[in-house]
Amino acid sequence: MTIKEIAKLAGVSQATVSKIINNYDDVGAKTKERVLGIMEEHGYRPSYAAQSLVKKVTKVVGVIYAGKINANFNHPFFVDVMSMFKKTMGAEGYDLLFFSNEKFHKNNENYLARCQHYNVDGCIIIGGDEVEPSVYELDQSEIPCIGIDLPLSGKHSGYIMTDNAKISALAVEHFYLLGERNIAFIGGKKTSNISTERLHGFKEVMKTYGLPVKEDWIKHGDFFEESGFIAMNELLEQEECPEAVFAASDLMAMGAVRAIKESGRKIEDFAVIGCDDITASRYIDPPLTTVKQDKDKIGKMAAYVLKDMINNQIEQTSVRVEPELIIRESCSEKKRQLR
Template identity: 55%
Template sequence: MKLTIKDIAKMAGVSPGTVSKVMNNTGSIGKKTKDKVMDVIEETGYKPSFSAKSLATKKSNLIGLIYAGEVNVEFNHPFFNEVINAFKNAVGQLGYDILIFSNKNFNNNKEDYLARCKHFQLDGCLIIAGEHIEDAINTLDQSDIPCVGVDIELKGANSSYVTTDNSKISSKVVEYLYLNSIKEVAFIGGQSDSIISNIRKESFIHYMNLFGMSVRPHWLKYGNYFEDSGYALMQEILEKPPYPQVVFAVSDMMALGALKAIKEAGLKVPDDIKLIGCDDIEACRYSDPPLATVKQDKDKIGKLAAYMLHDLINGKTESSSVLVDPELVIRDSCLIDNNVTINKRG
């Protein structure tokens, strides 16, 4: 016969709630009582079922993973893939499993994310930002379900978010170029209505103007964060000389696409045009030449998201936001003679 938490409680002479607290190491349980419960568990080989544990603790130990937006990211997106891996490892150590929202019939039947969270009795949600965020995300954000967003600003009383300091991404690039006497810079961004891309664009323009570096409107381009758009937009930039000294793309994938277009035009990187991306994905180290980039600390972002969500679920913190500092990493695609002190990596 399969034992239940009530059976264990009866054998130990305690309440089911006490057994639950002992198993989850919560509450103030005396050593004598704790040892008695643990002895019964060990002697019987009891392993709580998912439903029993959920009923006893009022927690499912399940986290929902939502890729938000009408235009959302995919599992193979190199930046978010690394963030999710770090998050997965951290929440796993904290005792959670992850449920990925993939059933589109919920949306088709007008059932939103909040309904799905309640259906599966989720303890909280991690929300990964896409573009054109649907209203259902705002409803979830304003609910009592603890949520943490990555690259999306959440404002609910039970929500927090973590993102790279996107303004600093552009400021580090422009400052580095200015200190090395480079003033002709093109910008390849994400969608024209992308919140993250526009923060980087506005910062780029601000610091270009601050340092007296001319911003040419025909060198401000908008893509979709992926290689094909970087390739096409670089071709547009190369249609008419003079060419920029440097091209700054707000994702490494677009920068790699731009690299391909530059090579096909018979030009050399960095001799003719220098190139800087953003994210520091693994491919940067193996491109030819290796791609300079602005590193987003993906491991730190994922771990922070995990611990912040855990604290929200357990009522240990209030709604907050964390901005993670980026790091400029110069590789061969943007090497400059007699340059200032920088962080150069392989």
């Protein structure tokens, strides 16, 4: 069926059918009901491209994994967040367009020009280390953008992230209540905004409880397991070794647990807390105590905020999501009694 055929069956002009398709309010209720009834009867679906041209929207959202750490799309935290974002945006009628940053080391990718070329309605930007300057050019543009773990400041931008200071506070407080006093920190790279926030929170809460902050016990990795393994080995090699470790990601915490085991020491002699509550954290030995980031809530919140920005219902905004301590055997009262 075409608009011409629908118009003929309904006894109206093609212009009237077009107005009804595009939800104009200057068509009578009875005429609108008759035309919609004919469209439904004949299974007519208006051309998506035609609607897009009229409304100047594409129902396409750009996805940018900014910087180095996210180039391979493989960190479990971001996979889960994006899964919920995709599901929520899909239910709202949006498709996702993924932008490549494979030339990150060679060029400053012009994301703004590419977004304009594809006429995306908005963008979600996943934050990593060493974010390309072009990302911030996009942030300051007229294109609505929502950042995940990436503070954006543009007039039409916002960001969603967990309260990183609270993440560290929950971990240190749990250590303190279990009588742990010699605590190390394993974070991401020094260039990582998220790691910096968690380290700052760690130091502040340590000072609040009168616990010593030893610079030799602060190590940096890249949020993945191997870097946690290397960092923990460096801690174990020190003359004075910490008995408790807070790692800024579950994967690094898993690497720390592996390092303790392979060193020949008893895992029962150490308390380990991670961050994220990825699925694997509950299945390692021992199951990992972690500070949970509500990945579903972050993904859903990002989708709804971006949609409202696209529809000019809100402008600049930011949301800090509350974390939650999940206690398992790697750092628990039960484990403390075994030591």
